[in-house]
Amino acid sequence: xxxxxxxxxxxxxxxxxxxxxxxxxxxxxxxxxxxxxxxxxxxxxxxxxxxxxxxxxxxxxxxxx
Numbered sequence: 001x002x003x004x005x006x007x008x009x010x011x012x013x014x015x016x017x018x019x020x021x022x023x024x025x026x027x028x029x030x031x032x033x034x035x036x037x038x039x040x041x042x043x044x045x046x047x048x049x050x051x052x053x054x055x056x057x058x059x060x061x062x063x064x065x
Contacts, residue, residue, distance in 0.1 A: 017045060 028036045038051050 021049075 025036065038046055
């Protein structure tokens with residue numbers, strides 16, 4: 001879900017993110033996914049809808065060193 005985004009310039013406080021999320025969640029359910037990754041930031045929208053933070057880890061390697 002983090003790859004889908006919208007402009008923060010919305011009309012009358014309407015956020016198209018709700019429509020985007022509804023489609024993404026519906027697709028995840030249809031595809032029987034266990035996890036939906038919502039990307040970073042936008043906590044005010046995510047928290048009321050039951051999304052919880054998940055600690056992320058990164059592995060870095062130097063190639064050719």
